[in-house]
Amino acid sequence: MDDRTARERVLDAAARLYYRRGIQNVGMVDLRAESGVSLKRLYRLFPxxxxxxxxxxxxxxxxxxxxxxxxxxxxxxxxxxxxxxxxxxxxxxxxxxxxxxxxxxxxxxxxxxxxxxxxxxxxxxxxxxxxxxxxxxxxxxxxxxxxxxxxxxxxxxxxxxxxxxxxxxxxxxxxxxxxxxxxxxxxxxx
Structure with a gap:
C-alpha cells in the first residue's frame, strides 16, 4: 500500500471512529486497528x-x-x-x-x-x-x-x-x- 492509500485509510478510519465515539475516546492505536496501517507508518504520515x-x-x-x-x-x-x-x-x-x-x-x-x-x-x-x-x-x-x-x-x-x-x-x-x-x-x- 502506498502512502496516499494509507493516508486515506487512516482518514476514513478517523472519520468513522471520531464520529461514532468522539475524538477524545479514540487513540492512535484505535486508528491503527481500524485502518490496518501500522503505528510506525501512521506516525510518519501524521506526526x-x-x-x-x-x-x-x-x-x-x-x-x-x-x-x-x-x-x-x-x-x-x-x-x-x-x-x-x-x-x-x-x-x-x-x-x-x-x-x-x-x-x-x-x-x-x-x-x-x-x-x-x-x-x-x-x-x-x-x-x-x-x-x-x-x-x-x-x-x-x-x-x-x-x-x-x-x-x-x-x-x-x-x-x-x-x-x-x-x-x-x-x-x-x-x-x-x-x-x-x-x-x-x-x-x-x-
Whole structure:
C-alpha cells in the first residue's frame, strides 16, 4: 500500500471512529486497528493525533461541500435551491449512523482546548453561511434571509442528533418555506 492509500485509510478510519465515539475516546492505536496501517507508518504520515483530527475535519468539510453542491445542482429554481439544503439534511438524518454534525460535535468536545479545531469549525460554518447567502442573493432575497435559513439548518442538525428522528429536517424546511415566501418578491407584484 502506498502512502496516499494509507493516508486515506487512516482518514476514513478517523472519520468513522471520531464520529461514532468522539475524538477524545479514540487513540492512535484505535486508528491503527481500524485502518490496518501500522503505528510506525501512521506516525510518519501524521506526526500527532492533532494532525489526524485537523485533516479529518478538513476532509469532512470537502464531503459536506460535495453533498451540498449535489443537492443544490439538482434543484431547478432559485427557491428550490434554497430548500434543497433541507432536503439534503433529511437524507443525511435518515442514515443509520447519523450522530449529528461532526463540526458541532468536535467544537463541543475540543473547541475550548484546541484552537485549531475551533478555527476549522468556524471556517466550515462560515463557508456554509456564505453558500446560503449566495443562494439567497441569486433568488433575489434580502440579505437578512440567509442567516435565518442557516440557523434553521444548524438547529435542525442538533435537534435531529438529540431526538434521533428526521422530523427536524421537515420542520426546518417548512419554516424555511415561510421565510422564503415572505422574503422573495412575488412575480405578480409589479
Amino acid at each position: 500527532s493525533k492533532d494532525s489526524v483530527v485537523e485533516q479529518a475535519l478538513l476532509r469532512q468539510h470537502e464531503t459536506w461541500d460535495a453533498w451540498l453542491a449535489a443537492a443544490i445542482d439538482a434543484a431547478d429554481t432559485p427557491r428550490d435551491r434554497l430548500l434543497a439544503v433541507y432536503d439534503m439534511l433529511a437524507r443525511w438524518f435518515s442514515h443509520d449512523d447519523f450522530r449529528g454534525c461532526m463540526f458541532i460535535n468536535s467544537f463541543g468536545e475540543l473547541g475550548s482546548v484546541m484552537p485549531r479545531v475551533a478555527e476549522i469549525v468556524r471556517a466550515h460554518k462560515a463557508d456554509f453561511q456564505a453558500r446560503v447567502a449566495e443562494l439567497a442573493r441569486a433568488a433575489g432575497a434580502p440579505a437578512g434571509l440567509a442567516p435565518q435559513l442557516a440557523i434553521l439548518a444548524e438547529g435542525a442538525q442538533t435537534t435531529a442528533a438529540i431526538s434521533g428522528t428526521t422530523d427536524a429536517a421537515r420542520q426546518a424546511r417548512q419554516a424555511a418555506e415561510v421565510l422564503i415566501d415572505t422574503a422573495l418578491p412575488r412575480p405578480d407584484a409589479a
